[in-house]
Amino acid sequence: MRALFAVLILTLAPAGAFAQSDGPKPVPPVLRSEPGARPDADRADPGKPRLGQPDSGKSDQGKPDQSKAADGKAPLKSAEVDAGKRLDALFEALKAAPTKDSAKAIADRIDVAILPSNSDTADLLMSRAALATEAKEFDLAIQLLDGVIAVAPDHLEAWNKRATIFYLKQDFSDSLADLRQVVAREPRHYGAWAGIALICKDIGDDKRALEAARRALAIYPQLDQMKDMEKELAIKVEGRPI
Numbered sequence: 596m597r598a599l600f601a602v603l604i605l606t607l608a609p610a611g612a613f614a615q616s617d618g619p620k621p622v623p624p625v626l627r628s629e630p631g632a633r634p635d636a637d638r639a640d641p642g643k644p645r646l647g648q649p650d651s652g653k654s655d656q657g658k659p660d661q662s663k664a665a666d667g668k669a670p671l672k673s674a675e676v677d678a679g680k681r682l683d684a685l686f687e688a689l690k691a692a693p694t695k696d697s698a699k700a701i702a703d704r705i706d707v708a709i710l711p712s713n714s715d716t717a718d719l720l721m722s723r724a725a726l727a728t729e730a731k732e733f734d735l736a737i738q739l740l741d742g743v744i745a746v747a748p749d750h751l752e753a754w755n756k757r758a759t760i761f762y763l764k765q766d767f768s769d770s771l772a773d774l775r776q777v778v779a780r781e782p783r784h785y786g787a788w789a790g791i792a793l794i795c796k797d798i799g800d801d802k803r804a805l806e807a808a809r810r811a812l813a814i815y816p817q818l819d820q821m822k823d824m825e826k827e828l829a830i831k832v833e834g835r836p837i
Contacts, residue, residue: 682708686783689815698817709781710752717747724756733760751777755787767794785815792824805832 685705692698712718720743727736737760743753758773771794777787788811795804805828811821 678708686814690813692817695817695819698815702815709784712743712747712750712753714747714750717743717750717753720746721750721753721756728756728760733764736760749780751781751784754780755784755790758787758790762790762794767798770794783814785811785818785821788814789818789821792821796824796828801828801831804828 682705685701685708689698689701689705692701712721720739724736724739724743727733727739737757740753740757740760743750744757747753754773754776758770758777761767761770761773771791774787774790774794777784778791781787788807792804792807792811795801795807805825808821808825808828811818812825815821
């Protein structure tokens with residue numbers, strides 16, 4: 596969530612402002628009926644989760660493989676369980692944070708907790724993609740991020756950064772598809788929900804934009820940019836309260 600995508604990137608990320616075009620807006624892409632649904636046909640998905648695939652469940656001696664859980668998936672390591680619990684606690688703290696400053700401090704800790712890829716190859720490709728993006732070599736950055744997703748399909752920041760680059764290229768459909776991949780893997784990724792809200796607003800789907808903005812605020816209530824968008828869209832979609 597280090598880049599809060601589009602509407603937030605001006606204040607929270609170093610990549611700079613998004614270029615806007617005076618040309619016509621694209622036809623709104625078809626959105627899934629559920630906010631967290633995975634895209635299935637928006638683009639070829641090199642990052643389909645491959646974690647925990649079941650094997651035969653038998654060892655070489657014909658005995659059940661005790662390294663597998665009952666459902667055939669590899670059990671989580673204690674470090675992964677602890678990291679998951681810490682992340683859960685941080686999100687709870689973010690939701691309850693009483694001030695903007697305290698919320699921002701917690702959000703920064705979430706960034707650190709959610710960023711690792713657990714892959715040296717992915718980390719190297721991510722660093723090269725960042726340099727390519729800084730140089731505005733967007734096609735190269737996308738190719739590098741494709742590589743990250745191939746080796747680490749659940750690396751949220753790779754999906755999020757590729758979505759950002761697609762947005763910079765005004766490829767709103769692919770950007771939205773990647774953001775859907777983020778929230779399918781981590782429904783509490785407020786930065787991705789903020790990005791979905793912005794894109795839906797840009798393409799004229801105010802109802803979906805309002806839903807996404809509210810999802811972001813439910814996770815990060817102190818997020819001022821989404822507060823402003825939610826107020827504006829609520830009037831457009833639901834009308835002024837009597």
